[in-house]
Amino acid sequence: MKQLLKNRTLRVTFYAFLLAALMLVTFTTVFAQDTTPTDDEVNAIAKQLYCPVCENTPLDVCPTEACHQWRELIRQQLAEGKTEEEIKQYFVDNYGARVLSEPPRTGLNWLVYILPPVLILAGAFILFRSFREWSKPKAVESGEGPEEEAGTSSDDEYIARLEQELKNRK
């Protein structure tokens, strides 16, 4: 337990340190524009973008030379003090919406976000209606016979017997 606590303290210290370092880094990129942004800062943005010429390859893992240069472009823009949003916008302006990992929420694209939930809710509604439909005639014979509980196949009879044994034991 002590070991665990120690590890935990260590970890908390580590994260606090990381946070401080991160804040320092942000601070320095904003105010001291001549420092070179780190690979991690570049990747953080590249991860949200897609290679403009390959099929379905995120920019941060794309191995091609072209992507390497695009990542350098992100670094350069970061060094110039541009924000994440500005850089992403730059890529959208130059290479189209396909560089974003999701369609922008405009116009027809809303369909991407709206259709699946609507269909699923419709499915749920139909299912619920069917349940109501199915259980209506039941009103007459709603006596809760315990023999109803088990199914009718031999498997279930076996299990029901097991469960009966279990009950008797207690």
Added chain:
Amino acid sequence: MLAEFGYGILLVSFIVTLYSGFAAVIGVRNKSASLVESARRAQLLTFPLISIAAGTLIYLLVNNHFEVSFVYEVTSRSMPTYLKVTAWWGGQAGSMVFWAWLLAVFTSAVTIRKWERDIEFLPWVIVVSSVTLAFFLGMVVVFENPFTRYWSMNGSVVTSMFAPSSAATVFTPQDGQGLNPLLRHPGMVIHPPMLYLGFVSFVIPYAFAMAALITGRNDDRWIRITRRWALWAWLFLSLGLVLGGRWAYDVLGWGGYWGWDPVEIAAFMPWLTGTAFLHSVMIQEKRGMLKQWNMILIILTYALVIFGTFLTRSGVLSSVHAFANSPIGPWFMTFVFLTLIASIALVIKRWPDLRGETEMKSLLSREALFLLNNLLFLGVLVICFWGVIYPLISELFTGQKVTVGPPYYERATGPLFAGLLFLMAVAPLSAWGHSTLQTLGRAIWKSAAIAVAATVAIFFTYTQNVYALIGFFLVALVLSATTHEILRGAMARQKAQSENFFIALGRLMGRNRRRYGGYIIHISMALMAIGILGIEIFQVQTQGQLSAGESLDIGGYRVEYREVAQWDNVPQEVNYTRAVVGVYRGDKYLGELYPRKDMYFSGQPMSIPGQYSTLRDDLYVLLVDWEPISSTSATFKIYVNPLVNWLWIGAVTFLLGLAFAAWPDRDPADEPVRRKVHAGNRQTSAAD
């Protein structure tokens, strides 16, 4: 000469398949036993015929017949023989022959074994299978001919099956292009056939379902006959998906196993409907309900199998133009569309006959929860399908190209997967026919208490992330509820039969393999969920340039750069760059890792990560860049993927559980049929 022979055999197979389909239809219509028998023999003939064509293709592949364009595209002299053989499915034309061959094998297996017993269905099974087979053979014969050759004519090279003019001579390139090196990984060599085994096996239950609709037999006979086919199909499809994921993790070098790529989703979609199908057929077997719904599920699965076959190979969903330019694209879509329409029309025609024999009694009964499970699986399907299709729609209507990537799928499917986990814990505890909150609560409260305790422990020791905690709670609930259910049964049997506990457990599970195989699968799913939660929520990464002796710290590890070396492997046509890094955890030295960058002479790069793998996490080191001459520094990208090994462990136990459930013993079709449920009303006559 051999190429013409192979093509000729394919052509003959195509004609024989067409004959088999027509003869079966006319034979049944005219009640001509001899014509039906003739159809059956024609069907059986397709297997040796396609085998000969495939054998010819393999002979050409192995013996470097580069005058055949397919051989040129997928093999090269330097490739070992086994890779040349497996190059059979390394390109589109060959893989379609492979698909057709598998279908011929499976259909023959069905018609040869139980012809007398299943005579009422089999002529129609032959028809459905022949239509599918004829479609694939037709595509191969007309558009994707693997035997097409190169011809030199007037100084230029053209591709054609036969001599384009009398002056043309066969042109043989010195060497082939060779299989894409990414595909030479052992995982990738067996991944496509597993996927195809799964795809094609699903055609058999579909064919029987159609036969049941056509003949008007509305009981669960078709489900019993094909239960094992569906299970094996599901096994191979799952194996294919898992192998693909592992391959991506080991070879693609992006620190993950699943990227929600359209090609991956194409293979995932039939798995979703297939999973829903495997669950909901149980309701039909036990309760005689949901007949219409099961038909729809197997039809959807079939359509998605054809769609998936097409997508995984051609990748034509990348753009509208690629689709329009692909010679087979429109044909595939037309085929999927027509078979879908025809199948749905049959279901509608039989709709009144397919009414349930019993009523749904309670919202908490097992059948109701199974339906909810179906809703969730189809919900995931809708998200996947729409996500894959939407970029095409967008391009078509607005001209705007968009990407639908992982964030979309993860956000949309996350809650549905959580719901599935919850059902996985609860549904097995509910009773068929009738359950109340009380009975269900009584069955689950102990497991729920254990899950809550586990979640609290995780909260204090591991994470405070809300999503992760919900996920871990559900995982714990599945694990404890399922284990409890298994133990409860074993203990009851131990008591009842006065057996040793382990013997009781073994006999209990052995006597009802589908149920307990299913439980093992549920437990495995929970284990896999641990891995997925780990990598999705807790993955950390860093990248940096290191000089010799310098190190990067990440997730408790320290990775120290030592050296990098570069050399050519001429026979393999590849240049290796291999880095050596030392790995420490705290002060403890754990050993060396060797991340590699392989540059094939063809220009294809490949990143092989160095992995230090434990149950706690994977340290995954990629060599990104280096200084070519001095080798004094190199850039590494490092991921720490917590808990990801549980994904692979779960995948292995999943496959074991599935094999346990599917292993042949008594044929399900010979089992005593479920006694009729006397619900009193709307009894349809199923026995005639």
